[in-house]
Amino acid sequence: MTYTDFTTAPVMALHGSASSSKQWRSLCECLEDRFHVITPDLAGYGDQPVAGSQVGFAADAEPVIREIEKLGQPVHLVGHSYGGAVAMKVAVLRPDLLVSLTVYEPVLFCLLRNTTDRNQKFFNEMKTVADSLHSSIADKTPETGMATFIDYWNGDGTWAQMPSALQENFVSKIDAVAQNFVHGFEETVTLQELATINVPTMMMVGLESQQVTQQVSSMIAQVIPNAKLALLPGLGHMAPVNAAEWVNPRIFHHVLEVEQYRVTGVEALRWVA
Numbered sequence: 001m002t003y004t005d006f007t008t009a010p011v012m013a014l015h016g017s018a019s020s021s022k023q024w025r026s027l028c029e030c031l032e033d034r035f036h037v038i039t040p041d042l043a044g045y046g047d048q049p050v051a052g053s054q055v056g057f058a059a060d061a062e063p064v065i066r067e068i069e070k071l072g073q074p075v076h077l078v079g080h081s082y083g084g085a086v087a088m089k090v091a092v093l094r095p096d097l098l099v100s101l102t103v104y105e106p107v108l109f110c111l112l113r114n115t116t117d118r119n120q121k122f123f124n125e126m127k128t129v130a131d132s133l134h135s136s137i138a139d140k141t142p143e144t145g146m147a148t149f150i151d152y153w154n155g156d157g158t159w160a161q162m163p164s165a166l167q168e169n170f171v172s173k174i175d176a177v178a179q180n181f182v183h184g185f186e187e188t189v190t191l192q193e194l195a196t197i198n199v200p201t202m203m204m205v206g207l208e209s210q211q212v213t214q215q216v217s218s219m220i221a222q223v224i225p226n227a228k229l230a231l232l233p234g235l236g237h238m239a240p241v242n243a244a245e246w247v248n249p250r251i252f253h254h255v256l257e258v259e260q261y262r263v264t265g266v267e268a269l270r271w272v273a
Helices: 021-031 058-071 082-093 117-138 142-154 164-171 174-186 211-223 244-264
Strands: 011-014 075-080 098-104 201-206 228-232
Touching (some): 011 058, 011 082, 021 244, 058 082, 075 082, 075 244, 082 098, 098 244, 117 142, 117 174, 117 211, 142 164, 142 174, 201 211, 201 244
Parallel strands (some): 075 098, 098 201
């Protein structure tokens, strides 16, 4: 089946830090009968060069925008973690390029800076992880930095249980991961700007995720008009990778619902799951 065989808008999915377009293989299988799915590698991953001179998430959003423009039509944009933050930046910069937005715990930590004491604590927590990465690069001990990063998102001891080949693969991505953190801390997007997003949006949050990503996701979902919030019990931050069978059907339902509205004009009700 080719792209021209589809009458629905294409789906573009953006991966998280230390990952690649390969994380969306099962999503492609889930959607393949109804949607053309595009899964680009973000800057610094796969064959993609490091990001350009733009500041913040725009460094990754601009290449995504160019890819969508090449398609000649708007897309259903999906993102996980860092890819979710980039997807939201695209939505702010070029809402005309989106049919819908689906994100799983976008790492917009900039929203936490200098707000409440609790939010500042979360912000500092992420700064500690980033500092570990940068210090390990400077000290030429990248394994230490990546161990901190992997264990933070996946649980203590995860790194030690990994096969050495998988550890080496993650270590090879440390420069890109560190750059992702740089962009995240440079970002200045505000809740007021996010509130201008007017495409159908679904925010997914794992109830076993770190409190920092739950807080950021909640803050964003509250300001985007008519955003849907899916609260997923038993799932953590890496669910789109390690529990895709629970996440992918949610993505499919949202984009299909939006497509049905485009055809019938019948709008679904706001829901919380």
